[in-house]
Amino acid sequence: MAEFGALNWSILVIYVIANLGLGFFLGKKIHSADDFFLGDRSIPWWAIGISVVSTYVSALTFLGGPAWSYTDGLSVIAIHLNYPLVIFFVVTFFLPFFFNSGVASIYEYQEKRFGPASRSVMSGVFLLSQGLTSAAVLYATSLVLEFITGLPVEYCIAIVTLIALIYTSLGGIAAVIWTDVIQAGILFVGAFVILFALLGEMPVPVAEALAQLKAQGRTDALDFSVDMTRVTTVWSGVIAMTLFHVTVYGANQMMVQRTLAAKNIGDAKKSFLMMGFGAFFIYFLFILLGVLFYSYYGGREFENGNTIILQFATDYGLPGLMGLIAAAVLAASMSSLDSAFNSMSTVSTVDFYQRYFKPGESGEHYLKVSRLFTVFWAVMIVIPALMFAESEGSVLETLSKVGSYFVGAKLSMFALGFFSKHTTERGLLIGVAVGFVVIWYVATNTDIAWPWYCAIGGAVNISVSLLASLALDGRQEEYSPYTVVGQKAQFAAEGRPEKEGNWYLIPGRVDRVSYYLLGLFILTVVFLYLFNAMIG
Template identity: 35%
Template structure:
């Protein structure tokens, strides 16, 4: 990293901070801070959806996956398409049509307050496991390119992330996500350019070396339940997990509800998936070309594996200018995920807990509380990053494994609400609690560990069956209370009924279903 590289990083960072500060001046209430007053364009929301999930872990882990496994990770994008399709079909009309701020408000409308709190709590557990990996991914790059200890890098990245996120609401987050996603592609392009110009024969030589190393396979049709690189597992096992992430994760839902209407939200989701497909393909291509690069040149040191391959390439092979673009891209990927995670968890805590239970007896307004919560959760994220660093696991598999523990049961609650009118509040709550306990206990057993990514596909029906069984011992939810909240009960239609003997005066009309 030379002067030019650091100048590029500094200019990029200044632009991002300027966007956040400009947006913060327009925030006067929580609707603007949390949903952008539902005036954000769907294409920007779509790019923000994928930028949120396209973290530093993706930008570091993607080339590592391409280097080790070729294009096989691309199969998971088919699982993502299945997950997003189910969200559009089952959940989107409720999230946008009911004018929600958090996904878990639906659970109170359909069940009760305790079920809403449980769903929100599951999301918080998911975020703390993910946030640590996001901070670690960015910190790894900082430590590599500057030579400072990883622990110091984690503290620096964490503090900067907290300071930036507090200044901006969802409007700033979305627009910086758009900028950051563009920066990611510029950085990947710089890495590909550096690899191509680093060998005689250019792209053709790299591609040939990758082919000889069996790194060009895209599809693996074998049935291997524990192997995420097999198509059935990637499509269905990961697809259920992707359904949980896209349909119950407040980071995604907060973007849907920032759209003006259901068609706009649907367009945003489809743009997000397509952009993600292109982004993942580009990072895998970079990894495949790096395999060719190091096959034709001196190989990688034994200690450089997985997520460390791209930082090693940046430090040792990428020329001035291109290094700055790559590092800026990794920072962009980190910030687009970290700010989203902190902002969404703040929204969730403020709306689902503070506003719901404490606001009436507090002197603090909701906007102040939301910003304070960003600081608190940022500190928790830093502590989580230290834990992730101690595990020495590859980032992408780590994120998938730990996220499945919390999001599988959460998906079960929403499916109970949308698909099964017979399930009551107690059934949904206690069925989910038991399912979470079972999966946490099961993570220590060989049987559940052998299921790999299929754990989500197992815990979802487990939660639903438990919820339905418990509901049979309780009352049947009144049909009137279900209207507009399940796929089988339409929105209530209000018809004026004139009171007998009082004529047709509107003031004397009563309304019935």
């Protein structure tokens, strides 16, 4: 503990106090559950956008990204090629449905489209999957505190949980977003300091190091193999992981809830577009770090690969660097944990407590319940976090594997809701149940790589749901008003404008700026090809 030093401790403590202080300040503006869930709808789009970015670019990326690419090379970036495509679909189809409805929980859509049972199932799936995801984030951050302080990881898990819990329960979604802005700044300052330090400390010139890495096959990011047992191929990234990430951003309360706090549909879309245009470059930075670390350390094995970036900071010895890195990783974790706590509290309150137990209560009552649920979920994620502590692989890969079990159900329930005429609630629930069984079988009895679980689960869910709906309830005479076709007809019948400013209100219409995302996707593939081709 003494080795960490007063300067490093000062940086870390100031960061923690600033977050708690901001949560306390914003908490004074919270008077109802709507304030807690959605703020006052006056938060600027750029702050929401930074919050979206920093929530998913968490401690799992800061630690797990370099750990994964240290082992597998630059091919790991293939998993993250899809963000421009993902955000294209999310802002075109998902956001208009949710923003126009004025809901706090996006799973209210499921009830409007299918019925109360499907809403409860989707909400339950979210709570389970998000709890496991948050546990992985919590464990990743606790690794940092254990590394720098020598405290047992169990104590570190408790400390991190308590800090995130306090300011989230005080300030609600506003505290989540504004602390995320601070946390993003610290995260990227830390990342760039490490990058420039690493470039300056390489044992050979960077060009020579990259040439050696290329000879070992570690700089080729574009693996066009059609082998579905391999994780990091172009096809798994562009096809399977596009479907995976569409559910992460479009069908995930944690990601969408902050956009519902925007002033208008344009601001909501712009906040997500920030992720679409910036995600590839962010992930490339962290994955490139892992590749360069492999050269710096000569490919030596680490007892736990997730501590590579921390080991380098220790070896480099710059005064205050370990404090900055510790704050950066803690910041990355807090930006994910606070969002998880708030969104899980929202779903628990709106989709279960208010829906089934205490409808019609006051806003103050639901605010109190929401804060109690925040505490409840903070305590609950500690259990799986302790289980993750037994894992020595990349926490980023571990998280992705865990999430892949659930995304097929999310994907199918929203895809059928948006586009299907004949799917009914009974058929949908049968499809979801069969899909889970199939994914379990694929995961335990085949060598198919986890990125494909979403595509397989989604295909099974959709096929079985359609067949079961037709068998049980027959063909439907018209599209639901909550489908894309139904929304277009409803807008036309009511004479409502399709646009608000330069942004489409109606789902299925493509905003002009979104086409640039498709161009960016092509450019990133070309960039990765040229990056490898021009080495040595």
